[in-house]
Amino acid sequence: MSDILITIDTEFSAGGLFSGKGSPVTEQSISCMIGGQSHGLGFMLDTFHETGAKATFFLEAAHTAHLGFDAMRPVVDDIRSAGHDIQLHLHPMWLQASGHVPGQPVCDSAAAMDEGGLRQMFETGCEAFRRWGVPHPVAFRAGNLQMGRLVYDTMAEFGIPVSSSIGRAIHESDDPVLRLDHGCHTIGKAIEVPVLGYADMKLAGRTHWKNLTITGCGTSETKAVIRRAVKAGLKDIVLLTHPFEFIKRHDRSFSDLSVNRVNQKRLRKLCQLIAEDPALSVSTFTDKAPIWAEATTAGPAAQITAPLPSVMARVAENRLNDLFRWY
Template sequence: MSNQHTLNVLFTIDTELWPHSPSWREDRLCDDYARDIQGTTASGDFGIGYQLDTFREHGLKAVFFVESLFASVTGIEHLQQTCRQIIEAGQEVQLHLHPEWVEHGSAPEIAGKGKFLWQFPREEQEVLLRVALENLGRCGVTSPNAFRAGNYGADNDTIRALHDLGIVFDSSYNYPFLGTQCGIETEKWLLQPEDLFGVREVPISFFSDYPGHYRHMQLCACSAAEMEGLLMEAWRRGCHCIVIVSHSFELIRRNRRPAVPNPLVIDRFQKLCRFLTAHGDKFRTVHFSELPERLPTDLGAGIAEPLKSTLGSTAVRLLQQSLNRLK
């Protein structure tokens, strides 16, 4: 491998909230915003503020896919605050959409409901995308060029609708979730960016952790050793990019009342950031706005199989997560 090769890393944060508080309509999601976006706990905040500070400390770039449909239900204030915080930190806001908000009245003209965009016809998907885009526009995000469906629930009609709306990149394809959550259909698995209906599909990276089983590269789903090893393998293979997934609430245990920090995932996050910084000669974190709209057509050439983790790093993850559940 040439020493000149640098692997693009898209460190993506799905930034979203969901109404768990009984009075969420009356208080306009204040408690849910504090928990899911700001990661508020008695020990401090571990949400987007913590993530943004950590990225800045390490000189890394990140992409925040910000769910914006909720603002049609409870008002624009929390969305404006979220976008402003991300933009002022020098990071990128892109489009994210959870259609579950339809049942709460985010788009009155749509009667159906569902967790996945593929449960809606193409025309209704486009309506939802337009509403979400308009909400981001009201927050100063006027030209997003990338999208990720909530729950990875896009299908081929979603991609066509994105093309009609001028969105250049989609990052909803998640191979381990095909047939259950993700409805994008392709002739073969996507390992690197490829053109789909005029949109560049940038797949979420995944790997084989044991024969016949695949796992996506999400912070709470992989050990630090797994992620570091997979990044090195991708660099050695000459991959164009790796897409890592996390969430605004991933560093806390939000199912606890009140929420508490999740030390295991916080440690993974810190280790991954340190690793990317220490190996800046091999990896560069990027925003979608830095990727050329017309990527080379042979990005996947010679990359026929998914990445593979080592037995040792996977065993470490299984042990860590088993112990973490006991805490």
């Protein structure tokens, strides 16, 4: 049996903060309200409730250095009340927000930070969890999936044993050790469990890589990739999504939104697949962390591929979804 780990990076939008042309968008960038109904977090929690799925929400906490602790608190309460897992997500850009000169470059890569900056970032995140009354995180995800070896050492210092910060198709590290597609890997004093990576096509002899996401992968493609991963012996299949993927935003302020019907259908179909397939179960990072701590191998080295017809169907569907508001 394989465990599906549905992970949701749950974060505020900086909006026009760093350009000087607007303000951060807080709860609306997560709730995504349209006509009095939440099509972001609310839609996800309703879907999980209907299908019995559990998810891990990687909650961004570095924003508290600029926005304080209260803005995210309703989101925390909603997720906890629904019985889901909460782990730590950090975007270092927020540490530079106060006093930032509009238009100047902003570093949003944990991999580019020094030891002092990383400690400040993790202190900020762990303090936010204490203020919110959330258990100390057992897992961490780097903003933009930009991860480095010093980050693993620093998270271990803060008693966070697990990372899920690698997605090669989203960000390819310069460090060959961090080019991982799946499995459970020891890096320094920490464990890395990547977002599932797979090959979707080869062009001119070059392999094109994808990571398993809601917005990037079609339903038939996702089903095929998961079933091939199970057949290859993968025990942990990590999928990535965000609350804002279930709406289409037509401005930076999240004031003009429409429903992303394609992505909402994809999440429902994923949860139905997990509920109906006896080879699959759903798990969380809190549940799996003790098991990973005892793991002695990284898992099978198989390369997962997607069937070309499902890839082409997804390419067409995504193109139509991007082009037409009503699609």
